[in-house]
Amino acid sequence: MNPSPPAGADVDVLVVGAGITGIYQLYLALESGFSALLLEAGDGVGGTWYWNRYPEARFDSESYTYAYIFSKELFEEWDWQEHFSSQPEIEQYLNYMVDKFDLRRHMRVGSTVTSAVYDDCSATWTVRTSDGFESRAQVFIAATGVLSVPYVPDVSGREDFRGLQVHTGLWPSTPVDLASKRVAVVGTGSSGVQLIPAIADEVASLTVYQRSANWCTPLNNRPITPEEQARLKDGFEELRDTLIRSRSGFLHLPHDRATFDDSKEARLAYYEKLWNSPGFAKFSSNYTDMLTNEAANAEWCEFIADKIRTIVKDPETAEKLIPKDHGYGGKRPPFVTGYYETFNRPNVRLVDLKATPMIRLTESGIETTEGLEKFDVIVWATGFDFGTGALNRMGITGRDGCGLAEYWADGPRTYLGLMCHGFPNFFFPGGPHGSAGNNPRYSGDQSEFINDMLVYQRMHGYLRVEVPQALEEEWTVMVDTEAEKWGFGKQSYFYGLNIPGKPRRYLINPTGRPTLLRIMAELVDRNYEGFFA
Numbered sequence: 001m002n003p004s005p006p007a008g009a010d011v012d013v014l015v016v017g018a019g020i021t022g023i024y025q026l027y028l029a030l031e032s033g034f035s036a037l038l039l040e041a042g043d044g045v046g047g048t049w050y051w052n053r054y055p056e057a058r059f060d061s062e063s064y065t066y067a068y069i070f071s072k073e074l075f076e077e078w079d080w081q082e083h084f085s086s087q088p089e090i091e092q093y094l095n096y097m098v099d100k101f102d103l104r105r106h107m108r109v110g111s112t113v114t115s116a117v118y119d120d121c122s123a124t125w126t127v128r129t130s131d132g133f134e135s136r137a138q139v140f141i142a143a144t145g146v147l148s149v150p151y152v153p154d155v156s157g158r159e160d161f162r163g164l165q166v167h168t169g170l171w172p173s174t175p176v177d178l179a180s181k182r183v184a185v186v187g188t189g190s191s192g193v194q195l196i197p198a199i200a201d202e203v204a205s206l207t208v209y210q211r212s213a214n215w216c217t218p219l220n221n222r223p224i225t226p227e228e229q230a231r232l233k234d235g236f237e238e239l240r241d242t243l244i245r246s247r248s249g250f251l252h253l254p255h256d257r258a259t260f261d262d263s264k265e266a267r268l269a270y271y272e273k274l275w276n277s278p279g280f281a282k283f284s285s286n287y288t289d290m291l292t293n294e295a296a297n298a299e300w301c302e303f304i305a306d307k308i309r310t311i312v313k314d315p316e317t318a319e320k321l322i323p324k325d326h327g328y329g330g331k332r333p334p335f336v337t338g339y340y341e342t343f344n345r346p347n348v349r350l351v352d353l354k355a356t357p358m359i360r361l362t363e364s365g366i367e368t369t370e371g372l373e374k375f376d377v378i379v380w381a382t383g384f385d386f387g388t389g390a391l392n393r394m395g396i397t398g399r400d401g402c403g404l405a406e407y408w409a410d411g412p413r414t415y416l417g418l419m420c421h422g423f424p425n426f427f428f429p430g431g432p433h434g435s436a437g438n439n440p441r442y443s444g445d446q447s448e449f450i451n452d453m454l455v456y457q458r459m460h461g462y463l464r465v466e467v468p469q470a471l472e473e474e475w476t477v478m479v480d481t482e483a484e485k486w487g488f489g490k491q492s493y494f495y496g497l498n499i500p501g502k503p504r505r506y507l508i509n510p511t512g513r514p515t516l517l518r519i520m521a522e523l524v525d526r527n528y529e530g531f532f533a
């Protein structure tokens with residue numbers, strides 16, 4: 001690859017997606033002297049934090065652990081307002097990053113990629129967009145996110161409803177007026193449980209349609225004090241080192257004890273400590289066997305169930321809110337502020353869709369087996385086509401006319417969750433099989449690895465970079481095998497279970513960052529043996 005665009009190609013590196021991953025990938029490419037362009041479907045920068053504007057959309061990774069850590073200067077310049085900041089601030093931060101590093105002039109927004117086709121003679125990709133733009137690139141990088149294709153269940157009569165329907169992941173940028181409205185929220189996953197307490201106060205009535213309950217625990221968010229701010233800035237290097245070493249990209253330290261090493265009294269005290277700790281600490285710092293020992297998991301669940309019974313005054317509602325179909329970690333655990341308390345309000349009602357299934361939407365509302373309820377607004381908090389959704393919809397065609405959606409018909413086949421065989425000069429950082437935890441820490445590692453590979457490719461004048469099939473097979477089998485042992489997300493969208501007809505395959509990385517980093521380092525040591533031609 002040449003520092004200037006190779007003959008016939010418009011750019012060296014074409015990145016798709018202006019989320020935290022794509023922005024960093026673009027930055028790295030430009031820093032390395034590649035010509036680069038980023039295409040984004042939305043009209044602005046931010047990815048997840050551009051699209052998910054619903055009330056109380058916020059991090060459940062600590063703000064300063066999710067943010068970029070490649071630049072001390074950037075870290076020092078941005079004062080996060082809260083330990084878990086909300087959407088407006090995150091969107092502002094990502095825009096600040098783009099302007100600080102003068103990236104905007106290398107971006108084209110409002111431009112959805114509809115096809116990307118590889119030509120093996122020139123080893124280039126031709127990329128086309130919905131707005132008639134076309135570009136050729138030697139390297140095509142899809143940083144299109146794992147949660148970027150909103151999903152709405154196929155309920156009959158959806159087009160008949162005369163009120164407003166909105167998905168949390170496509171929330172309008174103009175305010176949605178919910179004041180004194182009759183509102184339905186369908187779905188109680190991570191987005192629904194953030195939104196529900198945030199709007200309960202202003203709406204006339206709120207009916208929550210729950211398909212399955214989740215193990216929600218408090219986020220325990222609060223503003224960052226000036227003293228904490230100063231400590232964060234002073235401790236940047238230490239914070240970065242801890243994040244780099246961490247299995248899941250968080251600061252929470254792993255516990256050193258298994259559940260039944262402690263007495264019952266000590267365990268209850270520890271659960272109470274976890275309940276009062278921030279965000280994912282309930283997961284990352286829990287007893288070492290919480291996920292793998294059924295009795296241990298059941299005891300932690302019972303602790304949470306008791307909390308729910310204590311908070312929610314109506315015993316019948318409390319029982320509905322306690323998951324019966326999975327243990328903690330069986331689904332991605334949400335973190336909440338005042339969620340269970342919301343069900344004590346007189347204007348809030350919970351409908352259990354397992355007991356009273358939804359039949360159809362009518363022009364005035366939602367009909368279940370218990371009757372019709374009228375609404376002004378229906379909010380779909382029904383999640384996303386996780387992992388492969390965006391990649392399978394982009395019209396990606398590799399060598400010999402092989403379509404990616406076709407290649408992945410039985411689930412993704414990847415190497416390190418960032419490339420696959422038969423698709424030379426194509427990468428997808430932040431994609432399926434890549435992360436499990438604090439996402440930017442994983443996708444940042446992947447972006448740096450990809451960029452280093454491209455620099456190596458240019459240095460040695462190679463035209464193509466492609467993972468050998470055997471290595472792709474090895475990684476994919478490892479993901480499937482380790483997933484069964486690990487058990488995290490077994491009953492969830494991490495296996496594609498929320499999308500009818502989607503193959504049941506594990507879509508995240510069960511090994512953690514140290515394994516990913518070790519394999520990447522070994523490959524660099526072996527000069528990427530077998531990858532270049």
Ligand SMILES: Cc1cc2nc3c(=O)[nH]c(=O)nc-3n(C[C@H](O)[C@H](O)[C@H](O)COP(=O)(O)OP(=O)(O)OC[C@H]3O[C@@H](n4cnc5c(N)ncnc54)[C@H](O)[C@@H]3O)c2cc1C
Pocket residue numbers: 016017018019020021022039040041042046047048049050052057058059060061066111112113114143144145146147148169191390393394429430437438439440443
């Ligand atoms: C509400 C919500 C809260 C979350 N909170 C956390 C959290 O606290 N911690 C955490 O680690 N993760 C969280 N996540 C997961 C989150 O998706 C990732 O952290 C992160 O945003 C992924 O960044 P990304 O750049 O890889 O993808 P995204 O931010 O999803 O960006 C991908 C971009 O690609 C664009 N795109 C997709 N297809 C095309 C196409 N064909 N053409 C052009 N553009 C396209 C999309 O429009 C999007 O802007 C959350 C997700 C949601 C939905």
